[in-house]
Amino acid sequence: MTVRTRVAPSPTGDPHVGTAYVALFNYCFAKQHGGQFLLRIEDTDQTRSTPESEAMILSSLRWLGLSWDEGPDVGGPHGPYRQSERSALYARHAQVLLDRGEAFRCFCDDARLSQMRAAQQAAGTGKLGYDGRCLHLTAEEVAAQLAAGAPSVVRLKVPREGMCVIHDLLRGEIEIAWDQVDMQVLLKSDGMPTYHLANVVDDHDMEITHVIRGEEWITSAPKHLRLYEAFGWRPPQLCHLPLLRNPDKSKLSKRKNPTSITYYQRVGILPEALLNYLGRMAWSMPNEEEKFTLAQMIEHFDLARISLGGPIFDIAKLNWLNGRWLREELSVDALAARLASWALNAGYMKEILPMLQPRLERLSDIGPFSGYFLSGHIEVDPALYESKKLDAEGVKRCLAWGMWRLDQLSAWTTEGIEGALRSCAVELDVKLKDLLAPFFPAITGRKSATPIFETMRVLGRDLSRARLRDAVQALGGLTKGQEEELRAAMRALDARGGEEEGEEG
């Protein structure tokens, strides 16, 4: 049996380092066993998935040097590799489950479900999850509802007693009582599958032998095992990797740490070094060498060398490792070539020069003027943030509010940035000029500079965000209370709420 592993990112945001981390381990495991590694796009969430995000994920993983034997761009015998193109397959399989009595139609709407949850919460018995109301519908009742055009979902039947035993390659046997497992929705009312159904159907169809994914999936493993059983399929080996953490130990998130691969690319981390560092997360070479290539990692890879405590993503150590790669592996020629492909090239010059040209008196002015277009982080000088119109708290509020509004932008364009910041000024009831004042030092390190919207656009979302965050932090940061208050105010302003990124593993 050939080993086949996969990484299955959801194209709902920036390419996440966690995705690369999980991809790396899957890749090494497969390659070491002479097997295949595939890439599958889990875009069943129609409202959040975007083609731009998918493209960035693919190019980021390629940039790192990871390649896949089968995937949406390279094809393969088990395609398509994009779940949105496989809908018919899931609907068919949901029907099989319905026919076998392993699943049931459910007509409960949002209102009833939230009412049910509220009641369960109030009862405080600790028993949560779908109460099984539609489980008792007769075939006639279901047919009648369907005929009447009532929207419905398909839910999985789950035993109400007994234990589910998960065999985890890293942790041994994990037992979870079936009554802790919800009767998961498999097919949404829009006809799309949920992650759980699509994942199981695809892993089986694509002959995945080992599912190596993040620890966050442990508690839904019983649902997956139940599905394999219901279909009569043999489940793959499961292996749950420890999660990458923020310095405060919580799951790595962009609110607290840069998480986008493109950020690390932008600040000048070499792909080899980032991959190397990710390989050092929870794993070590037998000889404890810190620096190694992908080929060396494959050669020595061993699941037994994975430690289970969640590693904190430490940028200081990543920087040190990157420095070693820079000075130990690159000749001056090679370094020059790297710098050229990074930013010291005509393409990038042509992006920033239109902003610079009107401000130049001598060619040499390019030095002081272009510094912030090439730097990573900017040193924060509090004096530059002093404002006649706003107090220190007001300045921080402008920066934080603007940063969050910018986060909500789906496309990072000059117009989008301008629009977002203009509405911030209205929302905070300050003049645009006063709102923007602290953005100049935060983004460029100067009180005045090139046009801020276009400058931020060129710098990119990740770096702009990181610099804004640095500024807020260096100005004393927001207290938990202030942050909560501000976020609440923002939530109140827009009834809806956009939230954090998520990805498979």
Place this chain on the structure above:
RNA sequence: GGUCCGUUCGUCUAGUGGACUAGGACGCUGGCCUCUCACGCCGGCAACACGGGUUCGAAUCCCGUACGGAUCACCA
């Protein structure tokens, strides 16, 4: 809160019952090298969460406690 997973220096980790006076690396720090800085080299600080067992012997095995994390969606 229920369930599950985890716990070795601040951080990444080595360690799979005796070789542990717990090793390496980042960071911090003292020094050397040196026109400065960086690199490099030498040194220092710093950890087995706690309590019970099992054993001749426990960082390593078992139980409990504490702490941390994840998860409880028609998101993945």
